[in-house]
Amino acid sequence: MNLTSFEEAERKVLKLILLSNRMLRHDVMNAVTSALLFLELFEKTGREEHLERAKASINRAVFAVRNSKFVEELAIGEEPRYIKVEEIAREVARNFSIPVLVEGECQVFGDRGIFGAIFENLFQNAVQHSGTDRVVVKVERKRGKCFIRVKDYGKGIPDEIKDKIFSAGFSSGDSAGSGMGLHLVKEIVESIGGKIWVEDNEPCGAVFVMEFPRRFFLS
Numbered sequence: 001m002n003l004t005s006f007e008e009a010e011r012k013v014l015k016l017i018l019l020s021n022r023m024l025r026h027d028v029m030n031a032v033t034s035a036l037l038f039l040e041l042f043e044k045t046g047r048e049e050h051l052e053r054a055k056a057s058i059n060r061a062v063f064a065v066r067n068s069k070f071v072e073e074l075a076i077g078e079e080p081r082y083i084k085v086e087e088i089a090r091e092v093a094r095n096f097s098i099p100v101l102v103e104g105e106c107q108v109f110g111d112r113g114i115f116g117a118i119f120e121n122l123f124q125n126a127v128q129h130s131g132t133d134r135v136v137v138k139v140e141r142k143r144g145k146c147f148i149r150v151k152d153y154g155k156g157i158p159d160e161i162k163d164k165i166f167s168a169g170f171s172s173g174d175s176a177g178s179g180m181g182l183h184l185v186k187e188i189v190e191s192i193g194g195k196i197w198v199e200d201n202e203p204c205g206a207v208f209v210m211e212f213p214r215r216f217f218l219s
Contacts, residue, residue: 015191019184019187019188019191022184023064023117023121023184023188024064024065026121026181026184027060027061027064027117027120027121027124028061028064028065030060030124030128030181031057031058031060031061031064032057032058032061034053034054034057034060035054035055035057035058035061036054038050038051038053038054038057039051039054042054052097053097056095056096056097059095060095060096060120060124064117064120081109082107082108082109083107083108083109083110083111083112083115084105084106084107085105085106085107085108085115085139085146085148086102086103086104086105086106086137086139088112088115088116088119089102089115089119089137089139089148090102091116092116092119092120092123093119093123093135093137095120096123096124096127096135097127098127098132098133098134098135099133099134099135100123100134100135100136100137101134101135101136101137102136102137102139103136103137103138103139104138104139104140105139105141106139106140106141106146106147106148107146108146108212108213110192110212114188114192117188118185118188118189118210119137119150121181121182121184121185122150122185122208123135123150124181125181125182125208126150126152126154126206129154130152130153130154130155130156130205130206131154131155132152132153132154132205133153134152134153135150135151135152136149136150136151137149137150137151138151144213145211145212145213146211146212146213147209147210147211147212148209148210148212149207149208149209149210150207150208150210151201151205151206151207152201152205152206152207153201153204153205154204154205154206155204155205156200156201156204156205156206157198157200157206162198165182165198166182166183166185166186166196167183189210189212192212193212193213194210194211194212194213195210195211196208196209196210196211197209
């Protein structure tokens with residue numbers, strides 16, 4: 001490896017670590033804030049469902065930390081391997097209070113932590129911003145690629161902001177957050193050679209579509 005190639009590889013590793021750290025802070029902050037809210041509701045109402053949702057939020061924070069560890073191991077040299085995308089989606093789904101149905105299957109040559117972080121943020125986005133009562137994940141192999149569609153059945157995304165929702169700091173509506181979640185998802189998806197965009201779901205809601213080569217590497 002020549003000096004230029006070495007420096008380029010170093011830059012890619014550094015970018016991945018920085019993205020992972022930013023995603024970790026975002027995910028943990030969201031999960032802890034949610035847990036505190038449900039604990040406050042439990043103190044006021046004594047309803048067990050609020051306590052269970054607080055526990056689920058704490059589990060999500062734990063999952064986010066574990067994902068960060070996986071990404072770090074990949075960045076410092078752990079070999080990627082074939083992973084089943086649908087299995088990771090189901091694992092992440094267990095930490096959410098609404099039903100998440102996962103359909104189809106596809107393997108990609110990559111890292112579990114990266115895909116865990118992507119699903120965590122897309123599911124959280126659906127719960128927090130769309131008002132959906134369920135999420136459907138459809139995974140399929142097509143033309144030598146892996147397509148992943150994350151569908152919600154909430155209020156949808158207006159056409160005028162579809163091109164803006166992946167921008168850093170952009171937020172909209174009563175449930176607006178930091179505006180970093182979808183931006184970080186886009187950066188991570190693109191850093192591993194993928195693409196992401198949003199479409200309308202029928203009859204209501206939004207679909208986040210991701211396209212990945214079935215093999216991808218950091219270099």
